[in-house]
Amino acid sequence: MKPYYAVIFSSLKKKNIPEYDVMAVLMEDLAQQQSGYRSHETACSEIGITISYWDSLEAIAQWKQQVDHQMAQRLGKSDWYEWYHVRICKVEREYSFGKE
Amino acid sequence: MKPYYAVIFSSLKKKNIPEYDVMAVLMEDLAQQQSGYRSHETACSEIGITISYWDSLEAIAQWKQQVDHQMAQRLGKSDWYEWYHVRICKVEREYSFGKE
Numbered sequence: 001m002k003p004y005y006a007v008i009f010s011s012l013k014k015k016n017i018p019e020y021d022v023m024a025v026l027m028e029d030l031a032q033q034q035s036g037y038r039s040h041e042t043a044c045s046e047i048g049i050t051i052s053y054w055d056s057l058e059a060i061a062q063w064k065q066q067v068d069h070q071m072a073q074r075l076g077k078s079d080w081y082e083w084y085h086v087r088i089c090k091v092e093r094e095y096s097f098g099k100e
Numbered sequence: 101m102k103p104y105y106a107v108i109f110s111s112l113k114k115k116n117i118p119e120y121d122v123m124a125v126l127m128e129d130l131a132q133q134q135s136g137y138r139s140h141e142t143a144c145s146e147i148g149i150t151i152s153y154w155d156s157l158e159a160i161a162q163w164k165q166q167v168d169h170q171m172a173q174r175l176g177k178s179d180w181y182e183w184y185h186v187r188i189c190k191v192e193r194e195y196s197f198g199k200e
Contacts, residue, residue, distance in 0.1 A: 006189055008106065008151060010141050012198075041110050043143040051108060051149065057192075076197075083198030089106055089189035092157075097176075098112075098183030 004038060004091050007060055009050045011084035020080055027072050034063050053091070060088060104138060104191050107160055109150045111184035120180055127172050134163050153191070160188060 013020065031037055031052055036059020040052040054060045063069060076084065113120065131137055131152055136159020140152040154160045163169060176184065 005192075006106075006108065006187065008108070010143075010151075041147060041149060043110075043145045043147055043149040045143045045145060047141060047143055049141060049143040049149045049151065051110075081198060083196065085194065085196040087106065087191050087194040089191050091187050091189050092105075093188040094186060096183065096185040098181060 001094070005054045005057060005060060006089045006091055007052045007054065008087040008089060009048075009052075009084060011048045011050075012046075012082040013048060013080060014082055017080055023072055023075070027069060030066065030068055031063060034066065035059055036062070057088070101194070105154045105157060105160060106189045106191055107152045107154065108187040108189060109148075109152075109184060111148045111150075112146075112182040113148060113180060114182055117180055123172060123175070127169060130166065130168055131163060134166065135159055136162070157188070 028040065031040065036055040038053040038055060040050060042048070042050040052063075054063070064073075128140065131140065136155040138153040138155060140150060142148070142150040152163075154163070164173075
């Protein structure tokens with residue numbers, strides 16, 4: 001398996017943020033245009049978890065520096081999140097069941 | 101930072117599984133009793149994502165072999181999930197904002 005990387009973004013959102021869903025979709029679209037982007041998964045109940053998968057640490061660093069994404073990161077701290085936690089991980093092994 | 105590991109479990113559940121929530125809580129309790137367990141996070145909307153964090157690959161391997169957990173893994177394949185995907189990852193770097 002060619003090694004690849006996961007960015008685990010877990011967060012607790014503030015209440016009543018009308019612009020959040022629009023911005024989240026914009027950021028997803030933007031991420032998908034980045035070099036080295038592979039896929040992402042997201043789920044949200046009490047907390048939100050979004051995991052994006054990337055070819056390399058360099059691709060993750062470039063995504064973090066992307067201008068519009070930096071604006072979202074600033075708004076995230078000021079307006080959207082009570083807290084968030086980001087973990088950059090190397091996928092060492094994987095297996096699956098059923099059809100994804 | 102002492103290195104540690106994440107098990108990303110993403111899944112699509114079948115509909116109408118009354119015993120699932122009970123079993124999920126039992127498995128969470130059981131995981132927390134394992135040697136090397138650190139914490140976990142879970143969210144569920146269209147898909148479910150549960151991430152558990154562990155001190156070592158050995159602790160993850162022991163958890164996978166745990167007898168009751170093996171029973172849950174069998175039921176997972178036969179009864180609960182349309183599909184699931186497991187990724188074993190090494191956490192290389194992390195940062196956070198706000199109070200978790």
